Amino acid sequence: MALQTRVKITKTADLGEGIFELVFSCPVMAESARPGQFVNVYCDDASRMLPRPISICELPGDGQIRLVYRVVGAGTKELAGKHPGDGITVLGPLGNGYPFEGKRAVLLGGGVGIPPLLELEKQIGIPAAAFLGYRSDKTFLLDDFRKYGAVYVSSDDGSIGVKGTVITALERAVSDGFSLEGAVLYACGPGPMLKGVKAFTENNGLTAYISLEERMACGIGACLGCVCKTMEVNGHSGVKNARVCKDGPVFDAREVDLS
Amino acid sequence: MSQVNTEVSIAGVTLKNPVTVASGTFGSGQEFSAFVDLNRLGAVTTKGVAVEPWAGNPTPRVAETPSGMLNAIGLQNPGIDTFLKRDVPFLRKFDTKIIVNVCGHSEDEYVECVRRLADADVDLLEINISCPNVKAGGITFGTVPEVAQRITRRCREAARQPVIMKLSPNVTSIAEMAKAVEAGGADGISLINTLTGMKINVRTRTFALANKTGGLSGPAIHPVAVRMVYEAAHAVKIPIIGMGGIATAEDALEMILAGATCVSVGTANFRDPAASVRVADGIREYLEQTHTADIKDLIGAVK
Numbered sequence: 362m363a364l365q366t367r368v369k370i371t372k373t374a375d376l377g378e379g380i381f382e383l384v385f386s387c388p389v390m391a392e393s394a395r396p397g398q399f400v401n402v403y404c405d406d407a408s409r410m411l412p413r414p415i416s417i418c419e420l421p422g423d424g425q426i427r428l429v430y431r432v433v434g435a436g437t438k439e440l441a442g443k444h445p446g447d448g449i450t451v452l453g454p455l456g457n458g459y460p461f462e463g464k465r466a467v468l469l470g471g472g473v474g475i476p477p478l479l480e481l482e483k484q485i486g487i488p489a490a491a492f493l494g495y496r497s498d499k500t501f502l503l504d505d506f507r508k509y510g511a512v513y514v515s516s517d518d519g520s521i522g523v524k525g526t527v528i529t530a531l532e533r534a535v536s537d538g539f540s541l542e543g544a545v546l547y548a549c550g551p552g553p554m555l556k557g558v559k560a561f562t563e564n565n566g567l568t569a570y571i572s573l574e575e576r577m578a579c580g581i582g583a584c585l586g587c588v589c590k591t592m593e594v595n596g597h598s599g600v601k602n603a604r605v606c607k608d609g610p611v612f613d614a615r616e617v618d619l620s
Numbered sequence: 621m622s623q624v625n626t627e628v629s630i631a632g633v634t635l636k637n638p639v640t641v642a643s644g645t646f647g648s649g650q651e652f653s654a655f656v657d658l659n660r661l662g663a664v665t666t667k668g669v670a671v672e673p674w675a676g677n678p679t680p681r682v683a684e685t686p687s688g689m690l691n692a693i694g695l696q697n698p699g700i701d702t703f704l705k706r707d708v709p710f711l712r713k714f715d716t717k718i719i720v721n722v723c724g725h726s727e728d729e730y731v732e733c734v735r736r737l738a739d740a741d742v743d744l745l746e747i748n749i750s751c752p753n754v755k756a757g758g759i760t761f762g763t764v765p766e767v768a769q770r771i772t773r774r775c776r777e778a779a780r781q782p783v784i785m786k787l788s789p790n791v792t793s794i795a796e797m798a799k800a801v802e803a804g805g806a807d808g809i810s811l812i813n814t815l816t817g818m819k820i821n822v823r824t825r826t827f828a829l830a831n832k833t834g835g836l837s838g839p840a841i842h843p844v845a846v847r848m849v850y851e852a853a854h855a856v857k858i859p860i861i862g863m864g865g866i867a868t869a870e871d872a873l874e875m876i877l878a879g880a881t882c883v884s885v886g887t888a889n890f891r892d893p894a895a896s897v898r899v900a901d902g903i904r905e906y907l908e909q910t911h912t913a914d915i916k917d918l919i920g921a922v923k
């Protein structure tokens with residue numbers, strides 16, 4: 362069950378290019394956490410009122426939770442200034458997480474959509490491959506993924522791997538003989554990439570679980586700040602939208618309207 | 621420890637303590653009940669509900685601002701049928717009063733919603749007149765005294781429960797609005813709703829909210845809210861539910877001293893899901909520490 366608590370940071374690291382890692386200890390939270398769930402991180406500076414939702418990247422054991430994030434604004438900057446031994450206030454685990462279907466899992470991660478796929482790949486059982494898209498050859502978490510299965514890299518500028526997005530890399534692999542037979546896709550990344558994944562799976566008759574991002578205020582399903590459009594009327598909302606924080610962040614790509 | 625009385629009464633309804641939550645920041649209590657013991661709140665105020673389901677605005681719907689936030693949820697709600705079937709029975713399991721916030725696109729919609737609530741087991745109605753009036757080109761009902769007075773009268777006539785009118789702060793004279801709804805027969809008023817604001821992202825050169833404008837809430841608006849509660853309290857005799865930026869017991873006490881009978885905790889719930897209960901506990905501690913026997917002695921005590 363989710364709880365809000367002050368936890369102790371056990372490790373921090375600068376992964377380069379504005380990407381940071383932070384590990385904290387919270388056994389109760391770690392015990393119930395699942396891949397694809399996230400935690401709300403609160404700023405110590407109370408003038409920043411809203412939580413920063415950050416995906417669980419890895420559950421390294423011993424009640425630890427690992428986050429990997431990009432510094433984009435004041436909140437993540439404050440976070441990057443933390444050191445082991447410092448406290449942070451977190452609430453989690455939140456959201457639904459990725460469903461396991463007992464099928465070959467093809468992971469597609471773009472940018473800071475890459476981190477949540479790591480724990481998924483560790484737990485999913487039948488990892489087929491991870492397609493990881495970066496801006497350039499300044500990669501992160503590559504070695505972690507290589508421990509668990511095949512990795513296909515792409516970059517926006519072509520400085521490493523296939524030039525283009527993870528979809529470009531996936532299409533290239535398929536044309537080179539990579540089989541999507543009996544596979545389920547798991548994706549996390551920027552909006553345009555997820556649209557691409559949705560279109561790809563629809564064209565190929567595949568199932569994809571995609572993790573969406575939206576601006577949040579409560580993170581627990583109460584404020585209706587974070588909705589996405591859905592194809593059908595949602596049971597909770599009574600209208601064609603669902604709460605990313607509570608009904609998601611992971612959705613079957615067929616169920617959401619990304620247009 | 622001295623015995624203190626934290627009970628207050630709004631239009632004949634007794635709240636065990638003067639703390640409720642601000643509509644829209646707490647859903648119908650279900651999600652927050654994992655973090656807060658709802659039995660410890662004077663009342664739960666629910667998210668605005670209309671006769672039919674409303675889909676709300678496109679996203680982004682929320683944006684952070686210094687010590688506050690902007691929201692343009694667009695009053696998304698599942699409609700009164702679902703609300704009555706699902707949310708009222710859930711809340712009734714707790715020992716707390718239920719305040720139902722009502723919204724509408726037309727005067728008739730407000731009245732219809734109030735009527736549908738007549739047989740419901742709820743304690744108070746809070747009518748949000750900051751909704752856009754579709755027939756009048758989206759101007760909110762709550763900015764024209766005559767319109768506010770008329771809606772109040774019509775809701776009052778249709779309602780079985782006491783009617784609290786929730787006022788918009790986006791007016792020249794809050795005292796005038798308060799008098800208008802009192803003349804319309806309101807049993808109480810609540811204020812303030814959010815202040816209209818705007819935020820622009822200079823990096824992307826776009827509006828932070830898809831709706832362009834949104835309602836500002838949180839500690840940033842607290843002094844404005846205290847001033848308006850004070851002015852309203854001096855203009856009318858009916859009780860006031862004060863809100864706007866309350867995050868601590870001290871903020872709440874300020875509002876009560878300015879003239880509020882009870883208070884709502886809103887945006888603060890987003891930073892601390894247990895903020896409402898902490899405020900209630902803090903008020904009790906204050907009464908004990910200052911040897912104040914009854915919270916009612918503080919209402920409007922600073923003149």
Ligand SMILES: Cc1cc2nc3c(=O)[nH]c(=O)nc-3n(C[C@H](O)[C@H](O)[C@H](O)COP(=O)(O)OP(=O)(O)OC[C@H]3O[C@@H](n4cnc5c(N)ncnc54)[C@H](O)[C@@H]3O)c2cc1C
Pocket residue numbers: 399411412413414415416417429430431432433434435436437438473476477573574575576577610683684
């Ligand atoms: C479910 C979910 C999981 C996420 N997981 C990760 C992750 O694992 N690693 C990572 O680097 N980033 C992740 N993000 C994005 C992360 O939340 C934002 O980058 C972060 O909130 C930015 O905060 P800031 O104060 O630095 O930026 P600012 O721009 O100063 O933030 C201002 C406000 O906007 C919100 N905000 C800004 N960008 C985003 C965004 N992209 N999504 C949602 N809210 C935003 C902030 O929370 C804050 O309320 C995730 C977002 C969601 C919704």
Ligand SMILES: Cc1cc2nc3c(=O)[nH]c(=O)nc-3n(C[C@H](O)[C@H](O)[C@H](O)COP(=O)(O)O)c2cc1C
Pocket residue numbers: 578584586642643644645667668691693695721748786812813814836837838839841863864865866884885886887888
């Ligand atoms: C996300 C959000 C949703 C809201 N929804 C409603 C609503 O449905 N009806 C209403 O009357 N007020 C609504 N409000 C206004 C609050 O009830 C309250 O009047 C205002 O936010 C000021 O209090 P605060 O600063 O403590 O949040 C909403 C506010 C927020 C932040």
Ligand code: FES
Pocket residue numbers: 576577578579580581582583584585586587588604605606607
């Ligand atoms: S952030 Fe409040 S409902 Fe999702």
